Amino acid sequence: MVRRTILITGGAGFIGSHVVRRFVNGYPEYDIINCDKLTYAGNLENLKDVESRGNYFFEKVDIVDKPAVAALFEKYKIDGVIHLAAESHVDRSITSPETFIYTNIIGTVNLLNVALAHWKDSFDGKLFYHISTDEVFGSLGQDGLFTESSPYDPRSPYSASKASSDHLVRAYWHTYGLPVVVTNCSNNYGPNQFPEKLIPLAINNIKNNKPVPIYGKGDNVRDWLYVEDHAEAIDIIFHRGKSGSTYNIGGNNEWKNIDLIRLLCRVMDEKLGRQPGTSEKLITFVTDRPGHDKRYAIDSTKLQVTTGWKPIPDFRKGLEKTVDWYLANTEWLENIVSGEYEKYYESMYGNR
Ligand code: NAD
Numbered sequence: 001m002v003r004r005t006i007l008i009t010g011g012a013g014f015i016g017s018h019v020v021r022r023f024v025n026g027y028p029e030y031d032i033i034n035c036d037k038l039t040y041a042g043n044l045e046n047l048k049d050v051e052s053r054g055n056y057f058f059e060k061v062d063i064v065d066k067p068a069v070a071a072l073f074e075k076y077k078i079d080g081v082i083h084l085a086a087e088s089h090v091d092r093s094i095t096s097p098e099t100f101i102y103t104n105i106i107g108t109v110n111l112l113n114v115a116l117a118h119w120k121d122s123f124d125g126k127l128f129y130h131i132s133t134d135e136v137f138g139s140l141g142q143d144g145l146f147t148e149s150s151p152y153d154p155r156s157p158y159s160a161s162k163a164s165s166d167h168l169v170r171a172y173w174h175t176y177g178l179p180v181v182v183t184n185c186s187n188n189y190g191p192n193q194f195p196e197k198l199i200p201l202a203i204n205n206i207k208n209n210k211p212v213p214i215y216g217k218g219d220n221v222r223d224w225l226y227v228e229d230h231a232e233a234i235d236i237i238f239h240r241g242k243s244g245s246t247y248n249i250g251g252n253n254e255w256k257n258i259d260l261i262r263l264l265c266r267v268m269d270e271k272l273g274r275q276p277g278t279s280e281k282l283i284t285f286v287t288d289r290p291g292h293d294k295r296y297a298i299d300s301t302k303l304q305v306t307t308g309w310k311p312i313p314d315f316r317k318g319l320e321k322t323v324d325w326y327l328a329n330t331e332w333l334e335n336i337v338s339g340e341y342e343k344y345y346e347s348m349y350g351n352r
């Protein structure tokens with residue numbers, strides 16, 4: 001049995017909490033250290049079910065604070081990093097790009113430098129796994145898919161900051177030999193996603209009979225992946241990925257925003273016992289996001305062929321599971337949809 005001490009950054013966020021849960025439950029022989037600043041997007045409620053487990057440790061640390069990151073490595077003798085901590089919402093990056101530069105770029109460099117300093121005598125059994133996004137590749141036209149060799153062409157401050165961090169991670173592999181893996185994933189959905197993102201925002205608004213804002217004409221396309229499928233891919237790649245490699249992760253599941261929201265409206269009508277067509281009346285077209293990328297779609301053949309990983313094939317089922325979770329966890333949602341979020345929502349959508 002191999003013992004490991006793994007630092008998961010951003011573990012209190014949406015994807016991070018699913019990754020922490022999977023590792024804490026699946027690998028009792030590992031110590032899992034969740035390091036999170038607990039920004040507006042970090043919520044320890046997401047991890048209530050694992051917080052008392054003996055192999056789980058939480059540390060409230062800002063990755064921009066290098067001495068604090070170094071102290072974590074010193075305290076726990078970290079030998080693996082799964083780096084998810086980031087500012088993740090494109091709209092927020094348009095109104096306040098600076099935080100994205102600090103957390104996504106400087107924070108990543110801090111982690112790289114501290115890992116390098118601690119591991120430099122032997123890279124054996126060490127891994128720095130950087131979680132990134134398909135948005136670094138820019139926007140696709142009608143056809144084609146992003147592959148691992150697609151050129152970088154980020155268009156928003158968020159994707160530019162993630163692209164920068166990806167380049168830095170790869171530079172540490174080439175320059176210093178730091179063992180790294182990078183994955184670029186498509187849009188995730190599922191339980192615990194903060195309701196600023198399209199699907200949970202729409203679920204919350206439909207539930208409360210509020211307008212569902214669709215940017216532009218609603219013809220932008222995203223490739224949706226159930227969050228637990230992403231966590232499974234991360235588990236597989238952490239254990240079997242080739243050092244220095246990049247893997248694309250995607251749902252093979254492209255939807256125009258408007259078609260996705262119409263499907264969601266039908267699911268919500270059923271779940272809430274409303275007349276068919278009721279929720280669709282809430283759809284409201286609003287001013288488009290500046291620089292809105294038209295289409296993302298991922299080719300994950302490399303991951304599928306080398307590891308056998310596959311996303312769930314039934315999107316409607318995944319969407320229903322997600323809706324069920326949000327309807328069953330009203331307290332979670334209501335705790336979030338107050339205070340700071342209320343102000344953010346007002347500034348985003350209030351005067352449209
Ligand atoms: P999220 O916004 O839900 O969670 C981010 C977490 O990082 C939060 O818990 C937050 O408190 C923490 N954090 C933010 N700044 C920090 C800092 N300075 N120090 C320590 N912790 C900090 O994000 P998510 O959607 O779960 O995304 C996680 C990662 O996956 C990100 O790196 C994102 O770029 C990437 N990603 C997300 C998606 C998606 O669809 N959500 C798809 C592909 C890749």
Ligand code: DAU
Nearest residue numbers: 088089090133134135186187196197198213214215220257
């Ligand atoms: O592709 C991966 C990326 O997916 C991740 O890297 C990001 O962290 C994550 O936020 C997500 O980015 P998007 O910008 O694609 O996700 P978002 O949920 O914000 O928007 C999805 C689509 O829906 C996008 O085309 C914009 C549109 N949209 C979004 C919101 C919030 C609307 O039409 N109305 C809305 O209110």
